[in-house]
Amino acid sequence: MTVADTLIHYRSARGRWVLLATVLGSSLAFIDATVVNIALPSIGEDLGADAAGLQWTVNGYALSLASLILLGGSLGDRFGRKRIFMIGVAWFAAASLLCGMAPTIESLIGARVLQGIGGALLTPGSLAILQASFSQDDRARAIGAWSGLGGIGGALGPFLGGWLVEAGSWRYIFLINVPVALLVLLVCARHVPESRNPEAAHHFDVAGIVTGAIGLGGLTYGFTAWPMRGPTDPVVLISLALGVAGLAAFVLAERRSPQPMVPLEIFRHRAFSGANLVTFVVYAANGGVFFLFVINLQVVGGFSPLAAGIALLPTTVIMLLLSARSGQLGQRIGPRIPMTVGPLICGGALLMMAMIGPGASYLTDVLPSVIIFGLGLTTLVAPLTATALGSLDDAHAGIASGVNNAVARAASLLAVAVLPLAAGLGSGSLTVADQLQPVYRNTMLICAGLMAGGAVLAFLLIPNRIQKPTPARTFCDPCSPPMPSAHDAVRSGR
Incomplete structure (x- = not known):
């Protein structure tokens, strides 16, 4: 079976199944990163956990996920993206079952660490599968649809979690992952083609794995502990220093390795490096927005938790309806213009959000900025x-997705830790209206500046046209079920 014969057309039935599997799989990891916050009070009461135990319930997941996400992308390229994705989903389901059955806070923390490992295996694979499975003309639209549908999962997650906690028990927010994961595994087994890089070595780059995990793990823990402990706390300083040293050692290890986990030559591609720089800047801004916007609506604006929680829902709806078309547009006119215009539109919306204060009306003060932000x-x-993945050849789809995910997560963590301090929080409180209001306003202005910086970077670094990747060297499993080629699918109208 040739590679051309295994490429999926976006409008085909199989294309829709592949999209469903990748969206549901990635949503498992994304939702569990946030929905557990809703259950923390119930967890603390039921298990008798102190503040440190509850903090590690959140941090344990983030730490293992961020530390190993590069490894997850690399393993997919080497051993099969479908295979590693399915292992990650099954691992995540088993760890979720352990979370739901945890008798103590210590066992829950351990299960959450295991959940993060599963998330690190499945997260890069979802986008890598799209990149390697869909035909060249359909990839941007598929990725756009993935973005929009994933946003729906992120928006519904907190509501589902709150309902499960109130209707039953905090344990249900973990146990519900099991049937969803089983559905993903069933769809994957029947409809998702296998792909890998046949030129990748099948042995482990131990030095790269260890130094990469130390680097990402140190930075993740340092940034996570920063808001609670302060920037001068020895634990924070040591963690950040260890993270920087680990990443430096990682670069040296990958440069010397004959078969590196992350081939450094991928960063010589201007579009790939540029896309990841833009990702870092704009996702730092997004991290600040999603962290403080809802808090400000409640503490300063006087909104109820439910009203604040659904305030950003129009953004999600807009992304669901228009993301696939946005991907098509970017493919037709080139990514530079949308990647330049998009952050500028977001920056304008953030300037409007900065004005939200006491007594704000949702219809006149909040909704317009939310709609513009969604656009x-x-x-x-x-x-x-699409640029972050499409600027490399298909053989590196997994590691390209892993790098881009790691950059986005690091940026969001950094934003949550640093932006309130940079905005003047000092020793103030995020739950006192008079102290939060100026911090929120300044943060939104800083985030608007970051968006403008992202637009400048995109204009300077992203080419008007992405050169087509080198001919795909992706291996497609001849034992996978046969499927029509993209040409046949188009001709048959599917």
Whole structure:
């Protein structure tokens, strides 16, 4: 079976199944990174956990996920993206079952660490499968649809979690992952083609794995502990220093390795490096927005938790409706224009959000900025993701996705830790209206500046046209079920 015969057309039935599997799989990891916050009070009461135990319930997951996400992308390229994705989904389901059955806070923390490992295996694979499975003309649209549908999962997750906690028990927010994971595994087994890089070595780059995990893990823990401990705390300083040293050692290890986990030559591609720089800047801004916007609506604006929680829902709806078309547009006119215009639109929306204060009306003060923000993200996200993956050949789809995910997560963590301090929080509180209001306003202005910087970087670094990757060397499993080629699918109208 040739590679051309295994490429999926976006409008085919199989294309829709592949999209469903990747969206549901990635949503498992994304939702669990946030929905557990809703259950923390119930977890603390039920298990008798102190503040440190609850903090590690959140941090344990983030730490293992961020530390190993590069490894997950590399393993997919080497041993099969479908295979590693399915292992990650099954691992995540088993760890979720352990979370739901945890008798103590210590066992829950351990299960959450295991969940993060599963998330690190499945997260890069979802986008890598799209990149390697869909035909060249359909990839941008598929990635756009993935972005929009994933946003729906992110928006519904907190509501589902809150309902499960109130209707039953905090344990249900973990146990519900099991049937969803089983559905993903079933769809993958029947419909998702296998792909890998046949030139990748099948032995482990131990030095790269260890130094990469130390680097990403140190930075993740340092940034996570920063808001609670302060920037001068020895634990924070040591963690950040260890993270920087680990990443430096990682670069040296990969440069010397004959078969590196992350081939450094991928960063010589201007579009790939540029897309990841833009990702870092705009996702730092997004991290600040999503962290403080809802808090400000409640503490300063006087909104109820439910009203604040659904305030950003129009953004999600807009992304769902328009992301696939945005991906198509970026493919037709090139990514530079949408990646330049999108952050500028977001920046304008953030200037409007900065004005939200006491007594704000949702219809006149909040909704217009939320709609504009959604239009900006829709313009930006699909072309950005497609460029980060499409600027390399298909053989590196997994590691390209892993790098881009790691950059986005590091940026968001950094934003949550640093932006409130940079905005003047000092020793103030995020739950006191008079102290939060100026911090929120300054943060939104800083984030607007970051968006403008992302637009400048995109204009300078992203080419008007992405050169087509070198001919795909992706291996497609001849034992996978046969499927029509993209040409046949188009001809048959599927």
